[in-house]
Amino acid sequence: MTRTHRFRLRLATAVAGLLLPSAAACGLSGDGSSAAEDGQPERTGKISGDITFRTLQLKPTFSSYVQGVIGAFERKYPDVRVKWEDVPGEGYNEKLVADAQAGALPDVVNLNTDSFQLLGDRGMLADVARLDPGVSKEYVPGAWEQYKLPGKGDGVYAYPWYVTPEILTYNKKLFEKAGLDTGRPPTTVEQFFDHAERIAERSGGAYFAFMADPKGRLPGDWQKMGVPLLNGKRDAFTFDTPKAVEWVQRMKKLYDKGAMPKESLTKSDDLAQLYGAGKLVFGPGSPGFIKDIKRNSPQAYAQTQVARAVTGTLKHIGIYTQSLGVRKDTKHPDAAAEFAKWVTNGPNQVAFSKQVTIYPSNAKGLADPYFSGRGDGKDPETVARAVGADQLKEADLDANTPVEWTNQVGDAVVREMQKAIKGEQDAATAVHNAQEAANGILARQKKR
Numbered sequence: 001m002t003r004t005h006r007f008r009l010r011l012a013t014a015v016a017g018l019l020l021p022s023a024a025a026c027g028l029s030g031d032g033s034s035a036a037e038d039g040q041p042e043r044t045g046k047i048s049g050d051i052t053f054r055t056l057q058l059k060p061t062f063s064s065y066v067q068g069v070i071g072a073f074e075r076k077y078p079d080v081r082v083k084w085e086d087v088p089g090e091g092y093n094e095k096l097v098a099d100a101q102a103g104a105l106p107d108v109v110n111l112n113t114d115s116f117q118l119l120g121d122r123g124m125l126a127d128v129a130r131l132d133p134g135v136s137k138e139y140v141p142g143a144w145e146q147y148k149l150p151g152k153g154d155g156v157y158a159y160p161w162y163v164t165p166e167i168l169t170y171n172k173k174l175f176e177k178a179g180l181d182t183g184r185p186p187t188t189v190e191q192f193f194d195h196a197e198r199i200a201e202r203s204g205g206a207y208f209a210f211m212a213d214p215k216g217r218l219p220g221d222w223q224k225m226g227v228p229l230l231n232g233k234r235d236a237f238t239f240d241t242p243k244a245v246e247w248v249q250r251m252k253k254l255y256d257k258g259a260m261p262k263e264s265l266t267k268s269d270d271l272a273q274l275y276g277a278g279k280l281v282f283g284p285g286s287p288g289f290i291k292d293i294k295r296n297s298p299q300a301y302a303q304t305q306v307a308r309a310v311t312g313t314l315k316h317i318g319i320y321t322q323s324l325g326v327r328k329d330t331k332h333p334d335a336a337a338e339f340a341k342w343v344t345n346g347p348n349q350v351a352f353s354k355q356v357t358i359y360p361s362n363a364k365g366l367a368d369p370y371f372s373g374r375g376d377g378k379d380p381e382t383v384a385r386a387v388g389a390d391q392l393k394e395a396d397l398d399a400n401t402p403v404e405w406t407n408q409v410g411d412a413v414v415r416e417m418q419k420a421i422k423g424e425q426d427a428a429t430a431v432h433n434a435q436e437a438a439n440g441i442l443a444r445q446k447k448r
Contacts, residue, residue: 041126041326041333048079049332051107051339056322059086065355073342080335093118100124105327107336108343111158112322117403119325120149120157126326129156131337138345140392143361146321150234150403158323159340160361162352165388166309166318169283169290169380171275173303178202178281185307189221192282192310193250199281200259210282211264211271212255214417219405221247224312229402237404237442240435248420248427255421265418276300285309285318287384288357294381304380306387317391318401321361357385359392366392404442412437 058066070082085106087095093115099105105124109115119125128147129136136144136156143160172182178199186192196209203209219229219239227243230236254260261274275283276297283289283304294301309317324340326333342348349360350368360366371389375382413434420430 039123039328040130041328041330043131043334043337045334046079047077047334047338049335050081050083051330051332051335052083052085053108053339053343054106055084055086055110056092056112057086057089062352062355065352069343069348073339076342077335077338080332080339082339107327107330107332108340109325109327110161110322111325113320113401116147116158116323116325120147121403124325124328125157126328126330126333126337127152127155127157128159128326128337128340129154131326131333132341135159135341138341138363139361140363140366142319142392142394143321146319147323158325159344161322161324161344162349162358163322163361163392164286164288164320164358165391166285167287167384167387167391168285168307168309169275169384170305170307171278171281171283171300171303172305174199174203174207174278174281175305182305185305186310187308188312189224189247189310190250193254196254196259196282197257200254200257203258205258207279207281208261208274209254209259210280211274212251212260212421213264213267213271214251214421215410215414218410218413218417219401220318224310224314224316226313230404234402234404235442237409237435237438239438240431244431245427248417248430251417252421252423252427256423265421272296278303287359287381287388290381290384291357301380306380306384308387308391315394319392359388404445406441406445408441409438412441 053070055066066084066086070084074080074082092112096105096109096115096119100119100122105119109119111119116125139160140163143163144156147156147158147160149155149157168185170182170185175182178195179202180195180198186195192210199207199209219227222229222239222244225243225247227241227247228238231238255262255265264271271280271284272289272292274280276293278300283293290301290304290306293304311317324343326336326340330336344362346360346362346364346368349362349365350370352358353360353365354370359371360368366389370385372386373382374386377383416425416430416434416437419425420427425433
């Protein structure tokens with residue numbers, strides 16, 4: 001995992017349009033279970049029944065962990081049986097669409113950003129804030145807020161599961177060679193660009209500052225620079241501003257100076273390889289990257305320094321999250337809600353985090369000493385874990401990619417940015433054209 005927004009890949013419009021409206025419009029749900037007048041499930045007071053739990057590509061690596069979590073839950077609630085199914089990542093959202101059409105969604109389902117939006121927008125998910133009043137205090141605010149939907153008020157449509165915050169990694173040896181202070185890394189996008197310019201001037205082409213990757217950088221960089229992405233009604237993009245133009249101008253200047261590999265304007269697959277070879281100053285902004293470098297590039301690992309993410313004037317970072325949604329017309333809302341809450345409780349999330357580089361969205365889990373110790377401050381992996389956890393505890397460090405910024409919108413914007421960075425059109429024209437294209441896509445999406 002690298003930058004947060006690199007994970008926020010969206011389904012194509014054609015696929016999204018296949019999803020049918022929820023069968024649970026009002027009164028009784030499609031399978032006859034009790035539901036409120038607006039179709040939301042209501043607690044019965046009895047935690048029982050057979051429920052299905054679907055995860056995304058956890059077998060076989062994490063089979064023992066998941067089975068242990070399920071077993072402990074069934075011992076606590078002997079009237080509940082949990083059937084676990086795990087499906088491959090490829091075609092996951094398409095499978096959800098097909099299951100939704102057939103009325104066969106699992107009672108508790110692992111959702112990424114895309115599948116959450118896909119099901120949530122079309123009324124397939126239970127409002128867990130209503131189904132489970134008071135549960136919000138158990139989670140980190142930034143993670144909890146991720147699962148609200150535009151126009152749905154205070155409703156929250158999934159339990160936050162594991163999260164990954166953005167951090168800053170850099171090669172301290174190359175930092176020093178460029179005449180930069182390793183103890184003063186950039187904290188804003190503008191400072192990041194200043195550092196990159198210095199690196200380009202001093203490197204002589206021997207190494208680069210960062211990968212261009214506009215698809216990964218946007219809209220995050222703009223958010224951090226205070227660029228307003230949407231109007232108040234969220235029915236039009238408004239990023240055509242001097243600040244956005246400034247971003248394009250800086251990127252073009254850095255591109256021309258050699259601060260980034262030319263090919264990285266259209267791809268960034270070799271980011272870890274370049275960093276591991278000592279050819280890149282700034283590494284991927286994910287704690288999980290540190291473990292990979294430790295294993296594959298010991299020399300680069302020894303030179304890696306970790307700092308808090310570039311946040312900008314609004315003090316925002318990106319947070320990538322996974323969640324557990326509850327099917328709105330589940331026959332067993334009590335069992336489904338309690339199980340989703342069980343999987344995402346503090347102890348279970350901490351145990352999972354010790355097996356893979358992720359963080360708990362659960363506030364008590366994040367407070368575990370495992371996430372606070374920095375050791376002697378010299379081991380990048382240990383420091384990265386503590387830095388990431390510290391950031392997650394701060395509610396204002398939550399920069400969501402708006403749900404309106406779909407994969408189509410991102411692609412349209414990036415095409416215009418690439419033209420301007422290569423010098424094929426001026427920055428102001430690129431931003432203007434990008435907004436026009438984005439608003440055209442948004443208008444078509446709103447009509448669906």
